[in-house]
Amino acid sequence: MDVYIRDRHASVTLPEKSYPCVVLERDNWNDYAYYTLFKAQLRLAPGFGLGSVKNLGDVKIMKPNQAEGVDNRPFQKLGSGDRIPTRLLRDVCSLGSGSDYYDKLMQVEMDLAQALLSTLRDCSYLPAVRQRFQSDQCFKISLLRDSEARVLLDTAGARFGGGSTLISSFSAAIKLEGASAAHEFAFDFESLDGVPRRMHSIVGLNGVGKTQVMARLAILLSRFSKQAIKEKRSALQSDDSISPVPSIYSVVAVSFSAFDEFERPTQLQGEEFQYSYCGLQHPQGRLKTKDDLLKEIRAVLVRDMTQDKRDLLKRVLQNLVRVDDLESFVEEPENNKKMYQRLSAGQRLAINCIIHIISRIRPRTLILFDEPELHLHPQLLTGLLQALNEVLEHQDSFSIVATHSPLVIQQLPKECVHVIRRDRMTPMVVKPTFQTFGESVSEITRFVFASPDTDRDYRAVLERMLDDDGGDVEAVRQRFGGQLSLNADMYLESLRTAKDA
Incomplete structure (x- = not known):
């Protein structure tokens, strides 16, 4: 599927053989200096009638290791009306900016919707794309800016038969x-x-x-x-x-x-x-x-x-x-x-x-x-x-x-x-x-919680008592009326064993 780029509010003339195709309109909105927002339009046939154009709404698109600033926006060097080369599209990641984007895609034929998602490398639809981009700072800050985007990342692609992976x-x-x-x-x-x-x-x-x-x-x-x-x-x-x-x-x-x-x-x-x-x-x-x-x-x-x-x-x-x-x-x-x-x-x-x-x-x-x-x-x-x-x-x-x-x-x-x-x-x-x-x-x-420098728990007390009683374990036991806890008694026995060894 061919994809064309245009400046905001600009009109473009498309070759007859292009349909169906996608037109992406640049948007100057930015997420904390990351420019990723485009308006997507699915062109089904020449003209602008009801059955010819499907306005899908906002989609965010990024490239690998994208830096801040408008000059680093995807496709920035292309002129308005240019077709985006396939080699550039293979190296991007996209995600719909809201649920409306995917709702409108559901209204077209499934194979056409799937082709669009694949062409724009939608990360909710293609798990490999998500895997590649998910640790990128631009991905985390811009594409996943709000809670809805994180839900869409996990759920939207499954509506079109794509992979759905929950990260736990x-x-x-x-x-x-x-x-x-x-x-x-x-x-x-x-x-x-x-x-x-x-x-x-x-x-x-x-x-x-x-x-x-x-x-x-x-x-x-x-x-x-x-x-x-x-x-x-x-x-x-x-x-x-x-x-x-x-x-x-x-x-x-x-x-x-x-x-x-x-x-x-x-x-x-x-x-x-x-x-x-x-x-x-x-x-x-x-x-x-x-x-x-x-x-x-x-x-x-x-x-x-x-x-x-x-x-x-x-x-x-x-x-x-x-x-x-x-x-x-x-x-x-x-x-x-x-x-x-x-x-x-x-x-x-x-x-x-x-x-x-x-x-x-x-x-x-x-x-x-x-x-x-x-x-x-x-x-x-x-x-x-x-x-x-x-x-x-x-x-x-x-x-x-x-x-x-x-x-x-x-x-x-x-x-x-x-x-x-x-x-x-x-x-x-x-x-x-x-x-x-x-x-x-x-x-x-x-x-x-034990600190090697300040270990003053019950073990230190038992060690001192055993020292005072000349190593007599039974004398220590009698100090507690013969009612030492199991842990304390086992530790006392370990001290006697160590001394006898």
């Missing part, structure tokens, strides 16, 4: 201030042999950068950054990077810390970027009160909850907290004040959290949860994690949890645990050397 693994490199190198993460949410990987965890000692990493991940995956908006640039135009862009269409940030660093969008910004924040920080700068949290629950249940989501909420809440009348609590929020007041502070936070997540989640959402263990006792924490896992499974979504709790890590396979360490100013991200799923809390704590 990606790498992220995050350079924190003062660090000599970037934190480098590899997240893979694809289940393996039935082992769940929908939830990953970032763990480490205080001061290694977990909270900052979570805030940066929220920016990279939602594209929402107040600083970037102020500077009129893309949030991806920074020292941080993500590759390839995963099939994640919305982001929910959750934190009950008074010191989290997540961006807080306005309602309009949240809708534009498909990003929402749930936490203790009030928009007016203070911490939310108990009444604030109750009002949020009521507002969400009344305004933002479909019946399907209400049913999901009731299913997960019954395993999370005890409420006298769960049906009334969910379906009649104006009457739930007394029930809410009888809940503990931790239960209120857990309920607020799960209600907000369910109200905002849709397929392929990423939940970024910073320190869920705050204010929650261990049983409530594991209940919240189970509820979150059920919601993720129901909505084909994912979560990254930053935590200090070995109970969180205990629920995850080692492939999903990312341990941040720091050697002076050099950051490292490592995986556990043992299977964390179901492992003892003490073993997890020893690997993740």
Whole structure:
């Protein structure tokens, strides 16, 4: 299929033998200095009658390693009315700028639509094109500028018999201030042999950068950054990077810390970027009160909850907290004040959290949860994690949890645990050397949180006691009334064995 280029509002005369063909009109709109936008017109026959011309609308087209600036726009050196050489078309990537583009293509004969998609090298239709371009900065910033574009990339081509691939693994490199190198993460949410990987965890000692990493991940995956908006640039135009862009269409940030660093969008910004924040920080700068949290629950249940989501909420809440009348609590929020007041502070936070997540989640959402263990006792924490896992499974979504709790890590396979360490100013991200799923809390704590310079846990106490008692293990046991825990007793035995060897 021949393709012709023209300047904006210019008319072109086409050779008789060209039909059907495509005419691309240059558009001077740019995405943060990347010029990729064209208006596509399918010419079916000479003339401009209803059956002769099909205006398809906006399509974005880029070339490999395209740099910023209008001079780097594809086909820029061609004159208005020129036919685009086949060799140039073989080296581009395109994606419709909205669903209308593909809807209009569906109105023409299928073989003609397929020919057009192939000629323009549509990356939603041709997986090999997507594979080639998906790590290109222009591709990520311009072609995938908004959430709708990321959905179209995964779904539009399948309407025409093309390949459809969901990306559930990606790498992220995050350079924190003062660090000599970037934190480098590899997240893979694809289940393996039935082992769940929908939830990953970032763990480490205080001061290694977990909270900052979570805030940066929220920016990279939602594209929402107040600083970037102020500077009129893309949030991806920074020292941080993500590759390839995963099939994640919305982001929910959750934190009950008074010191989290997540961006807080306005309602309009949240809708534009498909990003929402749930936490203790009030928009007016203070911490939310108990009444604030109750009002949020009521507002969400009344305004933002479909019946399907209400049913999901009731299913997960019954395993999370005890409420006298769960049906009334969910379906009649104006009457739930007394029930809410009888809940503990931790239960209120857990309920607020799960209600907000369910109200905002849709397929392929990423939940970024910073320190869920705050204010929650261990049983409530594991209940919240189970509820979150059920919601993720129901909505084909994912979560990254930053935590200090070995109970969180205990629920995850080692492939999903990312341990941040720091050697002076050099950051490292490592995986556990043992299977964390179901492992003892003490073993997890020893690997993740123990510091070789300041290791003053129960083992150091046992070593000192054994020294004081002249190596008499039984004397140490008697100090605890003969009731040492299994882990402590095994360690004591290991000290005797080492001494006798």
